[in-house]
Amino acid sequence: MGPMTREVAEVPVEATFALRKQLLRSDRADLGLRMPDDDLPGAFHLAVFDGTGEAVGVATCTPSNPEFDARQPAYRLRQMAVHPDYQGQRVGSALFAAALSRLRAQRVATLWAESRDTSLGFYTAHGMRAVPERHHTVRGVAYTDVVLDLG
Ligand SMILES: CC(C)(COP(=O)(O)OP(=O)(O)OC[C@H]1O[C@@H](n2cnc3c(N)ncnc32)[C@H](O)[C@@H]1OP(=O)(O)O)[C@@H](O)C(=O)NCCC(=O)NCCS
Secondary structure, three states: OOOEEEEEEEEOHHHHHHHHHHHHOOOOOOOOOOOOOOOOOOOEEEEEEEOOOOEEEEEEEEEOOOOOOOOOOEEEEEEEEEOHHHOOOOHHHHHHHHHHHHHHHOOOOEEEEEEEHHHHHHHHHOOOEEEEEEEEEEOOEEEEEEEEEOO
């Protein structure tokens, strides 16, 4: 892996699969690499690449209403993953900012996510807040819903 630029590109979903597999499937082997809502109309996938063209960070946004009260239209941010060698270098922040600017341009009212509790600090650092009473655990992985009102 080489240097990366933090430029964010919109990519086909398949470009996210290697990082999904490496970062998000070791403890969730019940999930396939392709998620049921990956191909929904309006869904989009983002990636940051290193100098050799390998994806070092990915994220997906899908139109999705949460199970808690939220203004519509709402989008879900999911399947965020940054290669371990590149974590803590603002790749995730670049992906988050790119998602937000696309969603604001589309007049999306709410962004939400099911945050792994181990990543909660990333989402709250970007202004998302934990939704009260919205915690669950699947196969030993604890999640908390987080939300951001886009105004
Ligand atoms: C969570 C993840 C996407 C963040 O990407 P990243 O590129 O490492 O994050 P950034 O460098 O942009 O971090 C931005 C801010 O979030 C904070 N942050 C990042 N990861 C965090 C974590 N796991 N826990 C708490 N805070 C975190 C950073 O401290 C940073 O804040 P600061 O620099 O102002 O102090 C990445 O660590 C990752 O892929 N983790 C493993 C897979 C995963 O859990 N994905 C999320 C599933 S919900």
